[in-house]
Amino acid sequence: GAGVSQSPSNKVTEKGKDVELRCDPISGHTALYWYRQRLGQGLEFLIYFQGNSAPDKSGLPSDRFSAERTGESVSTLTIQRTQQEDSAVYLCASRLNPRDASTDTQYFGPGTRLTVL
C-alpha cells in the first residue's frame, strides 16, 4: 500500500513568512508524528497525535510552531514568522497502533526540506 506522503518536497521562503507543511499518513495508522532534522544531525521530536487524545506538543521549539490533525488522516505543521534557524528537513511518521507494542515501528515520509532565506 501507499506509504507516508509529504508535501511540498521542497519549500524556500523568506524570513518572517508563514509556511504550512502537509503529511498524509499510511491509511489505518492511528498515530502521527512530526520530527525536525537539521543538517548533519539526528531527528528531533516535535509533536505526536493519537486519535482524539490531546496531542503531545512537548517537542515544539517555540509558539511559532503549531500542528493540526483531522481525525486519523492528514496533518499540517505550521511555522509562523519563519527564522533562518527553522531551515531543516521536516519529517512525518505514522504508526499503526501505539497501544499495541507489537506494532511499535514508525514509518517515515520523504520529508519537506525547508529553506528560510
Place this chain on the structure above:
Amino acid sequence: AQKITQTQPGMFVQEKEAVTLDCTYDTSDPSYGLFWYKQPSSGEMIFLIYQGSYDQQNATEGRYSLNFQKARKSANLVISASQLGDSAMYFCAMRGEQGAQKLVFGQGTRLTINP
C-alpha cells in the same frame, strides 16, 4: 536523562565485508525498544530492525542483525556482506521514557561502502 550515543561519525568499508555500527543508550525505563533506521541520500528514513528489551534473542532481518548487550547498554547493528547500496546514514533510536510515544535518535553514522 534518556540518551542515544553513536560514536562513529563516519565509517568506510570494502564491499562484501561485514560492518558493525555502534550504539549505546541510557534510560531509566525497565522496558524499552531499540530501533535502527537507514537514511539514504534521498532523505527517507527506512526502518531496518527492532529489539525489545525483554526479547530473549537478538533481532535479525536478512543481512541485518542487532548485537544487543543489555548489561552494557549497547545495541550495535551488524550488516553482513555489505553492498554498495548500503552507503547511507544510519540512526539508532529508542522509544521515549515513561510511555512517551516519540523516538529519541542518536546523531547517526555515515557508512560508505567502497567497491
